[in-house]
Amino acid sequence: MDLTLRVWRQSGPGDKGRFEEYPAPGIASHMSFLEMLDIVNERLTLAGVEPIAFDHDCREGICGTCGLMIDGRPHGPWEGTATCQLHMREYHDGDTITIEPWRAKGFPHIKDLVVDRRAFDRIVEAGGYITVSAGSAPDANLIPIPKEAAEYAMDAAACIGCGACVAACPNGAAQLFVAAKYSHLSLLPQGQPERWSRAEAMVDTMEHYFGSCSNHGECEAACPKNISLDFIALLNRDYIRAKWKNRRLAGQS
Amino acid sequence: MQLNARIPEGPIQDKWANRRFDLKLVAPHNRRRFEVIVVGTGLAGAAAAATLGAAGYHVKAFTYHDSTRRAHSIAAQGGINAAKDYHGEGDSIYRLFYDTVKGGDYRSREANVYRLAEVSNEIIDQCVAQGVPFAREYGGLLHNRSFGGAQVSRTFYARGQTGQQLLLGSYQALAREVGQGTVELFTHTEMLDVVVVDGRAAGIVVRDLETGAITSHSAHVVILATGGYSNAFYLSTNAMACNTTAIWRAHRKGALFANPAFTQIHPTCIPASDETQSKLTLMSESLRNDGRIWVSKTAGDHRAPAEIAEGERDYYLERRYPAYGNLTPRDVASRAAKVVVDEGKGVGELRNGVYLDFEEAIGRLGRDVIEARYGNLFEMYERITGEDPYRVPMRIYPAPHYTMGGLWVDYDLMSTIPGLFVAGEANFSDHGANRLGASALMQGLADGYFVLPYTVAGHLAGMLGEAPVPTTHPAFVAAVAEVEDRLGRLLVANGSRTVDWFHRELGKIMIEHCGMARSAEGLRQALAEIPPLREEFHRDVRVLGDNESMNQSLERAGRVIDFFELAELMCRDALYREESCGGHFRVEHQTPEGEALRNDDDFAHVAAWGWEGEGAEPSLTKEELEFESVALAQRSYK
Ligand SMILES: Cc1cc2nc3c(=O)[nH]c(=O)nc-3n(C[C@H](O)[C@H](O)[C@H](O)COP(=O)(O)OP(=O)(O)OC[C@H]3O[C@@H](n4cnc5c(N)ncnc54)[C@H](O)[C@@H]3O)c2cc1C
Numbered sequence: 001m002d003l004t005l006r007v008w009r010q011s012g013p014g015d016k017g018r019f020e021e022y023p024a025p026g027i028a029s030h031m032s033f034l035e036m037l038d039i040v041n042e043r044l045t046l047a048g049v050e051p052i053a054f055d056h057d058c059r060e061g062i063c064g065t066c067g068l069m070i071d072g073r074p075h076g077p078w079e080g081t082a083t084c085q086l087h088m089r090e091y092h093d094g095d096t097i098t099i100e101p102w103r104a105k106g107f108p109h110i111k112d113l114v115v116d117r118r119a120f121d122r123i124v125e126a127g128g129y130i131t132v133s134a135g136s137a138p139d140a141n142l143i144p145i146p147k148e149a150a151e152y153a154m155d156a157a158a159c160i161g162c163g164a165c166v167a168a169c170p171n172g173a174a175q176l177f178v179a180a181k182y183s184h185l186s187l188l189p190q191g192q193p194e195r196w197s198r199a200e201a202m203v204d205t206m207e208h209y210f211g212s213c214s215n216h217g218e219c220e221a222a223c224p225k226n227i228s229l230d231f232i233a234l235l236n237r238d239y240i241r242a243k244w245k246n247r248r249l250a251g252q253s
Numbered sequence: 254m255q256l257n258a259r260i261p262e263g264p265i266q267d268k269w270a271n272r273r274f275d276l277k278l279v280a281p282h283n284r285r286r287f288e289v290i291v292v293g294t295g296l297a298g299a300a301a302a303a304t305l306g307a308a309g310y311h312v313k314a315f316t317y318h319d320s321t322r323r324a325h326s327i328a329a330q331g332g333i334n335a336a337k338d339y340h341g342e343g344d345s346i347y348r349l350f351y352d353t354v355k356g357g358d359y360r361s362r363e364a365n366v367y368r369l370a371e372v373s374n375e376i377i378d379q380c381v382a383q384g385v386p387f388a389r390e391y392g393g394l395l396h397n398r399s400f401g402g403a404q405v406s407r408t409f410y411a412r413g414q415t416g417q418q419l420l421l422g423s424y425q426a427l428a429r430e431v432g433q434g435t436v437e438l439f440t441h442t443e444m445l446d447v448v449v450v451d452g453r454a455a456g457i458v459v460r461d462l463e464t465g466a467i468t469s470h471s472a473h474v475v476i477l478a479t480g481g482y483s484n485a486f487y488l489s490t491n492a493m494a495c496n497t498t499a500i501w502r503a504h505r506k507g508a509l510f511a512n513p514a515f516t517q518i519h520p521t522c523i524p525a526s527d528e529t530q531s532k533l534t535l536m537s538e539s540l541r542n543d544g545r546i547w548v549s550k551t552a553g554d555h556r557a558p559a560e561i562a563e564g565e566r567d568y569y570l571e572r573r574y575p576a577y578g579n580l581t582p583r584d585v586a587s588r589a590a591k592v593v594v595d596e597g598k599g600v601g602e603l604r605n606g607v608y609l610d611f612e613e614a615i616g617r618l619g620r621d622v623i624e625a626r627y628g629n630l631f632e633m634y635e636r637i638t639g640e641d642p643y644r645v646p647m648r649i650y651p652a653p654h655y656t657m658g659g660l661w662v663d664y665d666l667m668s669t670i671p672g673l674f675v676a677g678e679a680n681f682s683d684h685g686a687n688r689l690g691a692s693a694l695m696q697g698l699a700d701g702y703f704v705l706p707y708t709v710a711g712h713l714a715g716m717l718g719e720a721p722v723p724t725t726h727p728a729f730v731a732a733v734a735e736v737e738d739r740l741g742r743l744l745v746a747n748g749s750r751t752v753d754w755f756h757r758e759l760g761k762i763m764i765e766h767c768g769m770a771r772s773a774e775g776l777r778q779a780l781a782e783i784p785p786l787r788e789e790f791h792r793d794v795r796v797l798g799d800n801e802s803m804n805q806s807l808e809r810a811g812r813v814i815d816f817f818e819l820a821e822l823m824c825r826d827a828l829y830r831e832e833s834c835g836g837h838f839r840v841e842h843q844t845p846e847g848e849a850l851r852n853d854d855d856f857a858h859v860a861a862w863g864w865e866g867e868g869a870e871p872s873l874t875k876e877e878l879e880f881e882s883v884a885l886a887q888r889s890y891k
């Protein structure tokens with residue numbers, strides 16, 4: 001099929017950026033979206049145009065490196081699918097596809113379609129972990145965990161940290177990402193000792209980088225791993241409780 | 254050169270305890286005086302950096318990813334082994350050790366493998382404590398599954414995302430240290446050379462992938478945990494950016510490269526759909542627990558699978574290997590698939606696959622159970638192929654997946670450059686000629702959490718009072734200049750072909766001649782084809798843009814240079830090794846039934862190659878392997 005791409009080009013943070021149009025003829029429907037971009041880039045290179053910078057690595061929907069705004073939707077039209085798993089059988093001859101980077105205050109621009117998502121790591125560094133030094137752990141079967149609890153924690157832990165939730169949010173909030181990481185750890189018995197300090201530290205750090213959540217719910221719809229909004233409810237509740245727990249009632253459950 | 258593996262004295266089960274006792278310690282207050290560089294923050298690197306940081310050393314960790322959480326370890330699906338024997342099947346450390354030595358086709362170092370099995374249980378404890386949500390039974394205890402090459406269920410898993418969950422565990426551990434300031438993290442920073450001063454590792458040269466700035470860093474020790482080199486084949490299951498540069502540059506600086514030809518082809522990947530394909534997707538081997546592999550008995554049978562009656566199907570693994578059936582080790586399963594496809598029995602439009610069929614399992618267990626076990630894998634398959642594996646059998650074919658070869662290391666995981674340690678897939682240590690499923694994650698975490706923290710400390714203890722070599726030292730200055738020159742030449746070549754074109758051509762040579770079946774003739778041909786292609790690359794590659802901002806073509810071009818040189822060494826090693834073992838199958842060396850035929854008299858050794866300069870023949874040093882605990886035997890999975 002023959003397509004036209006409208007691609008955001010921006011050489012760096014200092015550049016204002018603009019859309020450029022590139023024809024993409026002869027694309028096969030079984031290709032992945034990123035293979036299509038590879039081909040366009042090879043053609044651009046041979047034509048003397050610097051190829052489009054875009055992020056990707058595993059190309060199987062797990063590393064969270066890829067992330068394009070495709071026709072105004074984070075990761076494109078397929079539900080629960082990362083950009084790298086989107087395939088060209090979605091498109092038809094003659095289509096024009098608009099491709100942009102994630103746009104959010106918390107994600108400074110790097111180049112073309114690549115943005116800096118390191119603010120996510122800063123949030124995890126603030127408290128998104130369970131402290132355990134190597135060699136000090138008790139036997140793994142010492143603490144049974146109800147299957148349902150383990151599964152629910154896993155639902156949250158499935159987050160790939162791609163940033164689609166932030167890109168989808170009108171406020172540029174990172175609530176879904178933070179709620180997923182927070183819930184994964186705080187739903188498990190092992191995560192209880194640091195639960196309240198985690199809630200406060202992660203949310204406070206998040207607010208330093210990202211906008212505030214006003215419950216639009218766009219994030220859930222954009223998430224390639226279908227992370228549920230319910231985790232945001234848990235995070236919000238725990239954050240308020242944490243404000244007390246971390247001070248006077250820290251000894252109570 | 255003489256290789257000294259420094260294997261500790263004593264019976265095999267006491268060796269690691271003996272070594273830990275013999276290793277010198279660094280007192281807590283002295284630790285912060287030591288600088289440690291860790292390159293790579295996958296499972297092995299993140300675990301090492303976090304543990305050394307928590308212990309009090311001053312650690313700098315580098316990764317070309319924008320975040321630690323994106324390392325290729327994240328993509329591992331199936332699981333991680335441990336000898337817990339939680340299900341009373343007669344598993345033990347000794348059995349895990351034995352299976353791993355046997356699975357590696359007797360080309361690994363016994364003492365290392367034993368240690369791996371020994372610490373495997375601690376890894377599971379550590380990960381559970383970190384919050385890794387492993388699969389559980391209704392009673393709340395941990396569940397296990399079985400994997401190729403084992404007759405016990407010893408594999409722990411988290412849905413089909415085990416690598417993701419384990420990496421998040423070490424990522425979080427590392428993030429904690431970064432937050433506490435004990436580890437300084439450099440993301441989007443690629444190491445392009447090792448600096449060696451007076452024969453010892455003194456530091457590294459790196460490039461900032463966002464600004465192009467080239468800088469150097471010095472330290473008392475350098476740890477490379479930079480993953481495997483399967484992308485030498487271009488198409489592989491590895492992530493797009495996986496490359497050999499870190500270990501190859503260390504090799505050029507004096508680190509011997511062991512068994513480069515020992516690469517693993519994974520039996521269950523989705524077959525390529527055409528030339529433009531950029532990577533191959535793995536379908537976890539755990540699928541072989543419930544899926545049955547078959548092709549039609551008749552060559553050229555193009556009927557839909559449902560139309561091929563039971564009696565017309567050849568379940569060739571079950572037929573050839575009744576004891577292990579669909580769970581034979583990877584190398585055996587891969588070659589068996591190649592045999593039937595070469596006979597013209599391949600399935601799918603391009604006739605380049607075999608069926609992996611769940612009909613029987615769905616009938617026996619119900620769709621729910623299959624969905625719970627493999628739901629996300631089935632989904633992934635459908636997304637890629639547009640076919641529903643609950644109704645039509647999957648199509649699979651082997652693809653390059655893992656590299657057992659890597660930098661030679663001694664028992665302490667130190668390379669032949671003193672002060673340069675190597676961990677995870679980047680070293681050659683534990684898997685011999687073939688790695689068993691679910692053992693790479695185990696090895697990465699063993700190296701990072703439980704081996705390096707002791708052995709690196711032991712090495713550092715002898716350096717108390719020494720300052721790291723300053724980065725103004727002429728060796729650093731020269732290394733930086735060399736890197737600038739290497740990149741500069743790529744930018745001015747302005748030839749007529751893209752980097753990817755060259756990489757694809759190299760990959761075709763490698764898969765054809767150095768893939769699943771290798772012959773002296775084919776390898777000689779590859780060795781004749783690679784150098785002219787490499788020269789053409791340097792002359793005719795086109796890399797646009799500059800070195801002042803992000804330049805992904807430049808990044809790739811730098812990596813492809815090193816793949817070219819490595820590919821030649823892989824072929825040389827494959828040609829040298831006149832035997833078939835594990836993933837290395839030389840067609841000249843097989844039994845009348847087509848099984849791999851080892852040559853223990855002449856090749857029960859590690860082939861460690863030394864760099865002798867561009868265009869010069871590499872030198873060969875052997876480490877003889879001694880088997881004291883496991884008797885050498887012809888592997889049989891019948
Ligand atoms: C699809 C797939 C599925 C798998 N499934 C399983 C499984 O179920 N069980 C199992 O045991 N094993 C599995 N494996 C194998 C296993 O995942 C890997 O062997 C293992 O994760 C490697 O870990 P590592 O820490 O050595 O390297 P990696 O995770 O590859 O990490 C390498 C790190 O080094 C960095 N790096 C590399 N070069 C440089 C450089 N020059 N400069 C700076 N940084 C650099 C990278 O950024 C990254 O952080 C699988 C592999 C694949 C491909």
Ligand code: FES
Nearest residue numbers: 057059064066084
């Ligand atoms: S490239 Fe890894 S999730 Fe898309």
